[in-house]
Amino acid sequence: MKKIAFVVVGVLALLLFSNVIVLTAGASDDDEKVVIPNEWHGKNKVVIPQGDLVQVVYIKRTDDSAVVTNDPTLVYDGPWTGTEPFPNQHYYNGYDVADWHWVLSKSQNPRGVKYVINPSTAIIKYRLTPPAVVNAIQNGFQAWNGVGPKPTRSSVLYTYDGVSFTARHSDRIDNKNVVSWASIRDSNGNPDPNVVAVSYMWYRTSDHGLLDCDTVFNTFVTWGINSGGSTFDIQDIGTHEFGHWTGLNDIYDSQYTPMTMYGYASHGEVYKRTLEQGDIHGVEVAYGMPLT
Numbered sequence: 447m448k449k450i451a452f453v454v455v456g457v458l459a460l461l462l463f464s465n466v467i468v469l470t471a472g473a474s475d476d477d478e479k480v481v482i483p484n485e486w487h488g489k490n491k492v493v494i495p496q497g498d499l500v501q502v503v504y505i506k507r508t509d510d511s512a513v514v515t516n517d518p519t520l521v522y523d524g525p526w527t528g529t530e531p532f533p534n535q536h537y538y539n540g541y542d543v544a545d546w547h548w549v550l551s552k553s554q555n556p557r558g559v560k561y562v563i564n565p566s567t568a569i570i571k572y573r574l575t576p577p578a579v580v581n582a583i584q585n586g587f588q589a590w591n592g593v594g595p596k597p598t599r600s601s602v603l604y605t606y607d608g609v610s611f612t613a614r615h616s617d618r619i620d621n622k623n624v625v626s627w628a629s630i631r632d633s634n635g636n637p638d639p640n641v642v643a644v645s646y647m648w649y650r651t652s653d654h655g656l657l658d659c660d661t662v663f664n665t666f667v668t669w670g671i672n673s674g675g676s677t678f679d680i681q682d683i684g685t686h687e688f689g690h691w692t693g694l695n696d697i698y699d700s701q702y703t704p705m706t707m708y709g710y711a712s713h714g715e716v717y718k719r720t721l722e723q724g725d726i727h728g729v730e731v732a733y734g735m736p737l738t
């Protein structure tokens with residue numbers, strides 16, 4: 447009898463505990479859910495070949511020790527025209543080109559890529575207005591527009607395709623590029639607040655052309671727009687994630703901390719909003735091949 451009572455109390459405690467987790471995290475049942483399998487623990491990039499296709503998952507994690515407070519000599523606000531001196535050649539080489547890129551016909555130059563935003567959780571949970579969320583994400587994409595190799599200076603032209611309150615990240619190819627929020631958990635259902643965002647992308651092996659990209663922001667961390675210390679800046683993290691869409695890998699060497707494509711994120715940072723030489727040069731290299 448005692449044993450049964452103990453079990454009942456245990457189950458009640460467990461239920462209460464899980465309710466507390468759900469309440470404090472504020473994640474409702476309506477939230478989109480994303481599971482990061484336990485075997486991916488500690489990984490920042492997972493590559494899953496599936497026949498003629500490859501799925502790649504980037505998992506962005508927090509590291510508040512990697513904070514850049516001031517990097518004026520590194521700020522670089524536009525495409526390299528080939529004439530500006532580099533304050534530090536070293537930073538020009540801070541990039542890692544991925545194995546895929548957008549491939550469209552010459553008539554689609556620049557390569558137009560549409561994206562849809564589902565801001566519903568950000569509006570409800572972080573009390574942000576839809577235009578503010580949309581604007582922050584648009585700015586993140588805009589950072590990559592027009593960046594590309596000489597002489598065409600063409601890589602990708604990201605085009606806003608509207609808000610959808612039903613659009614969600616898909617594990618399969620649905621030909622819809624979606625930016626949304628979801629509760630990111632491990633295989634046991636536990637929240638993972640060390641994960642900031644996850645980007646899912648699919649490309650075909652024949653020409654390494656991208657087919658589908660989705661980015662999910664984790665609702666177990668707090669989001670804002672340049673709102674300081676305890677929040678993640680939507681535009682800052684978005685700009686980084688859309689660098690993956692554009693064809694760049696993370697870089698983790700701490701000497702490249704100021705780069706947009708530096709793999710860790712810290713609370714309150716906004717410096718990833720601005721591309722550095724290495725980010726720009728990486729796109730120039732990635733799209734340096736002739737258009738097909």
Ligand SMILES: [Zn+2]
Pocket residue numbers: 504505506686687690695696708709
């Ligand atoms: Zn990343």
